[in-house]
Amino acid sequence: MLPRFILTFLLIFAMQSCTLHHSYQRPAIDIPCAWRIVDNELTTEINLRWWEEFNDPVLNCYIYEALYYNWDLKTAIARVREYYDQLRIVSSELFPQITGSGQIYRNELSVAAGQVFPGSGLSRINNFYALAFNASYELDVWGRVRSATEAALADYFAQIENRRTVVLTLVTSVASAYFLLSQYDKQLAIAMQTLESRIKSYELAVVRFEEGLTSELEVKQAASEVETARTQVKQLEISVPQQENLLSILIGRNPQPLERGLKLDEFKMPPQVPEGLPSDILDQRPDIRKAEQNMVAANARTGEARALLFPQISLTGNYGNESITLKDLFTGPARTWQYGASFMQTLFDAGKTLARIDQTKTLLYEVYTQYHLAIQNAFREVDDALIAHKKTIELVEVQKQRVKVLREYLELATLQYQNGQTDYLNVLDAERNLFNAQLDFAQAQSDSFISVVNLYKALGGGWVLDADDTALTPQTNPPCETQAEAARGLCPLDP
Numbered sequence: 001m002l003p004r005f006i007l008t009f010l011l012i013f014a015m016q017s018c019t020l021h022h023s024y025q026r027p028a029i030d031i032p033c034a035w036r037i038v039d040n041e042l043t044t045e046i047n048l049r050w051w052e053e054f055n056d057p058v059l060n061c062y063i064y065e066a067l068y069y070n071w072d073l074k075t076a077i078a079r080v081r082e083y084y085d086q087l088r089i090v091s092s093e094l095f096p097q098i099t100g101s102g103q104i105y106r107n108e109l110s111v112a113a114g115q116v117f118p119g120s121g122l123s124r125i126n127n128f129y130a131l132a133f134n135a136s137y138e139l140d141v142w143g144r145v146r147s148a149t150e151a152a153l154a155d156y157f158a159q160i161e162n163r164r165t166v167v168l169t170l171v172t173s174v175a176s177a178y179f180l181l182s183q184y185d186k187q188l189a190i191a192m193q194t195l196e197s198r199i200k201s202y203e204l205a206v207v208r209f210e211e212g213l214t215s216e217l218e219v220k221q222a223a224s225e226v227e228t229a230r231t232q233v234k235q236l237e238i239s240v241p242q243q244e245n246l247l248s249i250l251i252g253r254n255p256q257p258l259e260r261g262l263k264l265d266e267f268k269m270p271p272q273v274p275e276g277l278p279s280d281i282l283d284q285r286p287d288i289r290k291a292e293q294n295m296v297a298a299n300a301r302t303g304e305a306r307a308l309l310f311p312q313i314s315l316t317g318n319y320g321n322e323s324i325t326l327k328d329l330f331t332g333p334a335r336t337w338q339y340g341a342s343f344m345q346t347l348f349d350a351g352k353t354l355a356r357i358d359q360t361k362t363l364l365y366e367v368y369t370q371y372h373l374a375i376q377n378a379f380r381e382v383d384d385a386l387i388a389h390k391k392t393i394e395l396v397e398v399q400k401q402r403v404k405v406l407r408e409y410l411e412l413a414t415l416q417y418q419n420g421q422t423d424y425l426n427v428l429d430a431e432r433n434l435f436n437a438q439l440d441f442a443q444a445q446s447d448s449f450i451s452v453v454n455l456y457k458a459l460g461g462g463w464v465l466d467a468d469d470t471a472l473t474p475q476t477n478p479p480c481e482t483q484a485e486a487a488r489g490l491c492p493l494d495p
Contacts, residue, residue, distance in 0.1 A: 011133045023298045026292065027368065049463055050456050051175055053270035054449070058261030059178050061362045062251050069252025073170055076163040078473070079223040085151075089316040090152040100234040101320075104132040112318040129329045132320025132336070139315065144307035154297035160292035169252065169469045170287060172457040177247040178452050182264040183446035184243055188236040194465040195229040195251050198431070205424075218424045227430060229435070237374050264445050269393070272450060273469045281378050285460035288378055297362040307359040311345040383460040389451040399441040424437045 067073065109124045140146055202222040208214040245255035282288055305329050317339035323329040346353060410430035416422040458462070 021042040024296045027295075027371070048205060049466065050093070050270065050452070051171065054262070054267055056261040056267070058259055059175065060213075062178060062247065063171055063174050063467075064470065065251040065253075066170050067167070067467060070132070070170055070250060071252065072136040073166050073471055074164070076159075076166040080156070080159045081161050083156045087149070087152040091149045093138065094149060096149065097136050098133060098135045101130075101476055103128065103132060109190035123413050127326070128322075129324070129326050130320060130322040132322075133320050134316075134318040136314055136316045139313040141313055142307035142310045144304050144312075146306065147303035149184045149298040149353040151304065154293045154300060158290045158293035158297065161286040161293060162304045164191045164286035164464050164468050165290065167471055168460060168464050171467055172453045174247065174250050175453045177265075179242060179264075179446050179449045179453070180248060181240070181243045181269075182262075183241045183442050184236055185260065186442040186445075187439050188240055188266045190435070190442065191229060191232040191236055194431075194438075195226065195233055196437050198222065198226045198229050201431075219429055221424060225431065228432075232439075237397060250309075250446075252417070264375065264442060267445075267449055269448065280445040281382065281459070282375065284462075285378050288371075288374050290366065291374040295371055296363070298360065298367045302357070302360040302364055305353070308346070308353045308356065311341045311343040313341065313406060315339075315341050334418070378458070382455075385451065389448075389455050392444065392448040396441075396444045399437065403434070403441050406430065406437050407409045410434050 052060055101313045104127075106125065106127050110127065111118060111124070138145065161193045202219070202225075205214060205219045205222040209216060210217050241257075244258045247258055317337070319335075319337040321329050321331075321334040322336050323331070323334040328334055410427070413422060413430040417424060417427050
């Protein structure tokens with residue numbers, strides 16, 4: 001016969017394995033075999049620091065500044081720590097809880113209340129001293145604590161992925177804002193050059209009118225074109241500082257003028273742009289990984305809720321010393337101890353426990369649908385980004401050719417007008433079309449670089465983990481020594 005205490009522990013061990021928790025399994029996903037646009041020359045390398053491929057130290061500086069100083073990212077980092085602490089709180093229930101307690105007091109018994117009788121020899125004044133250790137441990141027979149711990153762990157992992165989602169969005173937002181700022185800079189320069197040219201044309205029209213070579217109508221037409229160009233300049237003079245303010249907030253600064261690096265015409269398209277396979281998205285994008293961790297947490301909480309249908313069994317005990325005199329507190333006769341077991345079972349709660357189980361099942365279905373929606377949105381975003389990247393590059397060439405043709409058209413119209421072979425309306429038409437084409441060409445250039453940014457954002461990849469590590473690196477060597485140096489563009493390439 002086995003000793004009784006061994007049988008007891010074997011029984012406890014067997015009961016601990018009676019968990020109601022179901023292990024999580026990733027659901028089946030309908031994954032497309034390939035993207036709509038496939039280019040065999042595209043590389044699957046998506047782990048590099050792609051922003052460095054543009055060879056602009058100022059852009060690199062702003063991205064690293066954002067990783068160190070952006071307040072949204074700091075909030076996400078703090079939230080991860082919060083969920084880690086919550087995990088520690090929940091998982092602590094897997095272990096025995098031990099507390100220490102002590103008492104010391106002095107009291108006087110009442111004669112009038114019959115607590116002590118005169119002449120009994122008992123003292124009305126008494127002292128009491130006690131020192132004890134108390135232990136309790138819930139036997140996780142039905143897996144309630146283990147399920148709660150698994151849910152808390154999944155919540156913690158989900159917050160890590162949420163932080164990486166913030167990193168992904170932040171880096172791509174900084175790059176996109178920087179390229180858009182370059183676009184506004186170029187468009188403003190074009191508008192100012194056009195304004196200067198139209199002022200000269202207006203002055204020439206006035207001279208020709210005064211000499212009787214043209215009518216007043218041409219003067220008014222030239223004046224209207226001057227005001228049109230001036231209006232465009234003013235609008236862009238609003239857009240440029242507003243874009244600077246947006247970029248300033250993204251990199252953690254107060255709104256201020258920002259240093260520029262390369263001009264829009266000086267940027268070169270990265271030689272290789274990633275594509276990857278649709279199945280890779282499940283492991284590359286942090287928002288999908290977060291959605292999956294939410295499913296893991298919800299699945300664990302269903303087991304936690306079901307365990308509430310069964311008794312909660314706990315082991316308790318205490319050991320200590322009690323005495324009415326301090327000198328006898330640590331003697332053998334002062335020793336006291338107790339151990340035992342208890343259980344608690346809800347007998348009636350008006351359906352509260354069953355409703356909680358149904359609630360967890362509904363939550364599991366909800367996060368299940370969110371997971372599938374996140375995957376479908378990811379497939380759409382990648383497909384959109386691939387299409388946009390390919391077509392915007394083609395559009396840049398179309399717009400470039402359009403500007404060339406319209407410039408030749410303007411030169412020819414101007415020459416014919418000066419020779420009296422055509423009227424001034426043809427010159428104005430050529431100027432308007434060329435001006436609009438130059439603005440559109442600048443936007444197309446910017447869109448082509450932003451399409452690269454959006455493609456990396458849609459694909460995710462190892463660079464997100466790299467940037468995430470950078471954001472968590474202790475700030476021993478900040479990317480810019482001072483904000484003043486940052487404003488002058490004295491930021492090194494790497495942090």
